[in-house]
Amino acid sequence: MEKQSTGSVNVDGSEPSPSGLESQTSDAMKPTTGGVFARLNKSITSIRFLEARGIERVPESERHNLAAADYVQMALLWFSTNITANNIAVGMLGPLDYGLSFVDSALCATFGALLGAAGAAYMGTWGPVSGNRTMVIARYFMGYYPSKICALLNIVIMLGYGMIDCLVGGQILSAVAGGSMSVVVGTIIVAIITWIVVIFGMSIFHAYERWAWLPQIIALFVLVGSAGPKFDTNIASVGDTRDIAGNRLSFFSLCLSSAVAWAPAGADYYVYYPPTTKKWITFTMSFLGIGLALVFANLLGVGLGSGTYINADWAAANDVSSGALVVQGYNGLGGFGKFLSVLISLGLIANNIPGTYSATLGFQTLGRYGLALPRWFWTCVGVIIYTACALGGRNHLYEIFENFLALMGYWVTIFLVIVxxxxxxxxxxxxxxxxxxxxxxxxxxxxxxxxAFTAFVVGWVGSVLCMYQIYYVGPIAKLASPEGADLGIWVGCSWAMLVFPPLRWLELKKFGR
Structure with a gap:
């Protein structure tokens, strides 16, 4: 069903697309669909530059030698992915939702983003050495069957981000059009462009991300110049000492969750790099790409959120949507400001592409039935799912951000501790x-x-007991402050950290693997 490989490939997976499973892979896991679908699949996978490979390991013989530009590409890929409007919206939550001062919000956003970036960068180092996708690598740490839980949760993360990206992009396009374009239409535009790029896979994906950061950084620097003078850096955190401490921890955890959510996909984009790729350079370049982009975007969001306290027009725009607040930041620049707003909305595609790509791989790691269907098919399924969810939740963006990101951060950090x-x-x-x-x-x-499974469950129990969300507040979280504090990440990690080593030692002693 897949194109046969004829030699080595570039690190972006371009020309030619490798095929098949390795000799150790059982026949039961190979695609078995036939008839009309088989002919359709053969036609689609024969398209030039389209990546036919799914979760199959990339053998060392099919990888390409490294050049200095390939290391730079690591940083550019992640920088383009994260210098986007959805991460600006995350920063807004500090002053708007948690009632934190500009300084408190900025510090929590910065250090939360950097800590999360370190986790994602660490997982990225496993891509070149293994040639396997991240959720396949998880099998070596979690076990074959327990790793499927992580794969399923990773699909939820990536499709959830797809929903948020499409929704924020749709909000900005609608605001630029002055309401003449609905959020629904804007959302669909972002989804369609994402779908086209992800269908082709790694070669087009790398090429897109290599340059996507440039118009974004120009547009955002102009936004800093236009909106920066209206930031209110003097706002104070709201509440008593315990409330403020709880809100600081909750917002810090949220920003960490936003960054570390890339960890279950970190290795996916490096499988065509050779095993000789230096781990410390992979980590450093990935960390810089993720960290710098997130810090800049989050701080810009903090500034915009703070400005709503002293600018009535900003507050009114925020009542419409976070995307409208971004557009309002360009107020006074006329048509040029609207043009830049369109660039920012389309920049969300750069964030949506890798998430959608990894979600399609997640479907295949769930089992042989998922693997029996090609990557392009799961791309279509994923895009349809998150577009429908975005359209249904278009009036509840902040609630989605606050609850979805924190919840996903719980399991990712527990998984990282085990790894x-x-x-x-x-x-x-x-x-x-x-x-x-x-x-x-x-x-x-x-x-x-x-x-690993036992430690994972124990960590989840700790997270549930200490979580603070709208839909549930754990009994331990209630004790932290009168308003509650989200301790889910920290308690979940610590419990898993304590439980896993002795259990793993016993497992090795008993079974030897």
Whole structure:
């Protein structure tokens, strides 16, 4: 069903698209669909520059030698992905939703984004060394079956971000049009362009992200010059000492969640890099790309949110939508400001593309039935799902942000703790067998995952007991402050961190894998 490989490929997966599974992959996992669909799939995957590969491992013989530009591409990819309006909207929540001062919001946004970026960058280092997608790599840490839970949750994250990206983009386009274009139409425009790029896969994706940051950074610098003088840097945090402390922690956790949500996809975009790729450079370039983009975007959002306290027109725009507030920041620039607003709205496509791409891979990691359908098919399914959700939730963006991001941060950080401890304690010291990345589909060669699954569940219990969301407040969270504080990430991580090492030691002693 897939195109046959004829040699090495570039790090972006271009020419030619590799095919098939490795020799160790069971026949049951190979695509088996036939008839009309098989002919359609053959026609689609024969399109030039379209990536036919799904979650199959990229053998070392099919990867390309590195040039200095390929390392720079790592940073540019992540910078383009995150220097976007949805991350501006995250920053707005500090002064608008948590009642924090400009300084408190800025500090929480900065350090939360950097800590989350470190987690995503760490997971990215596994791409070149393994040649496997992130949720396939999870099998080596979580076990074959427990890793499917992570894959399913990752699909929720990536499609959730797709919903947010389409919605914010639609809001901005509607605001630029002065209401003559509905949010629905704007949302669909963003979704369609994303779909086109993701259908083609890695080669077009890398090319798009290589340049997508440039118009965004120009538009945002103009926004800083236009709106910056109207920021209110003197607003104070609201509430007593315990309330403020709780809100600081909650907003810090939210910004961390926004950044670390990329961790379950971090390795997906590096599988065509050779295993000789230096890990520390991969980490550094990924960290800089994610961290710098998020800090800049979040701080701009904090400034816009603070300006609503002293600018009545900004407050009125914010009542319409966060996208309208961004457009209002260009007030006074006339048609040029509207043009820049359109650039910012279309910039959300750069954020939406990698998330949609990783979601399609997530569908395939769920099992042989998911793998039996090609990546382009799951792209269509994913885009339809999050577009429909965006249209249905278009009047509740802030609630989606606050609840969705925090909830996703819980499981990602627990997953990261398990990966780090397995790597640092058991693999680094060679207590466990070395990784054999070619056995990615062989359940008998992968960990059972009993320890990881137990630690994951224990961590989730801790998160639930300490979470503070609109739909549920954990009993421990209520004790933190009268208004509550979101301790879910921190307690969940710490519980998993304590439980996993002894359980993993017992698992290795009993089963040897």
């Amino acid at each position: 780090l401890e397995e790597h640092m304690i058991f693999r680094w010291g060679k207590i466990a067998p070395a990784f054999d990345w070619s056995m990615w589909a062989d359940r008998s060669k992968l960990p059972l995952g009993l320890a």
